[in-house]
Amino acid sequence: MPEPKSRNISSVVHGVSRAERERWNGHRGGVLWFTGLPASGKSTLAALLEQRLHKERVSAYMLDGDNIRAGLSADLGFSPAERSENLRRVAEVAKLLVDAGFVCIAAFISPLSRDRDQARAINGADFHEIYIKASLAACEARDPKGLYRKARAGLLAEFSGVSAPYEPPPSPDLVVHTEQSDIDACVEQSLHHAVRRLARADT
């Protein structure tokens, strides 16, 4: 991480502390970082988990390509350096959401260990790495957006799993097997992990 270039950072206390927000919410904040191959089920699972957490009265917000690539990172492409910068920004936004009391579900391929490590460094103990695991063959068979087909045809450079590497996390906090389990079971497994790790703030 670069050193801040700022000269004008004061020590004024934030209006409402994270601890106050967590007491108010009745749960801790944290980052559930979903990594996995394209079409492994990250965004679908994240959206369903967000719904389930909302029903459990847990403040949760999902970041994924849909709300990041069209806005905050609209200036970035898919080169390794640009992917790294995209994920750095996501990790920083996740940190702000956690400070605001939220459980942030970040669903990004995030194919390189070093970029996930950067996200962990930014978020410290609040960071939970969740590997959304399915074989390349299974993901390629799903291919809901036809992107694997395009990548195999040589039309997509930097496509993780085909024309760019995907490095599976060596020791994730949780592995969700979307190939072997049905989606409801995957949601419940993720929910169980989230609830266990982000237990009520006052306990």
Place this chain on the structure above:
Amino acid sequence: MPEPKSRNISSVVHGVSRAERERWNGHRGGVLWFTGLPASGKSTLAALLEQRLHKERVSAYMLDGDNIRAGLSADLGFSPAERSENLRRVAEVAKLLVDAGFVCIAAFISPLSRDRDQARAINGADFHEIYIKASLAACEARDPKGLYRKARAGLLAEFSGVSAPYEPPPSPDLVVHTEQSDIDACVEQSLHHAVRRLARADT
């Protein structure tokens, strides 16, 4: 705003809609964008407003130099182009916070009309421009961080009001006169505006 470079933005529906969050919170989300000279009182007022909104059970979160310049924008300096990019990122994060149901208080000098207009374009009708107004003489007399003194000594380039322009907003949604009113009155005035403009979601 640049066109997104992404190819992989799907139309998957977000897990919990903004409308659902607003119904749950009992108020609408929005951006209260505080602009004003250095030492005009933006951050102090924003922090106190955040506290007051929290007491009123309004989900509010403040963005300012403290939590943005050391993280998301740690790679940026204070040239006009870098300030513009910093404020673009802030406006995009504010948009995410609004989507998450929050009132986002963004306290940044944001000296140029074009950068504030960019933030408004990103946030549309959710954007409320609030001018934190005090004379240059008053701000310079306060100078809590000794920055005006440094700027006058030629030690700070790009310091708004001294070595860089500050363009007052021609038609802000609200003007808060921090030079003439005491801080409590300014907080109440901001609160009144926020409550009036971000009325309950179900009304």
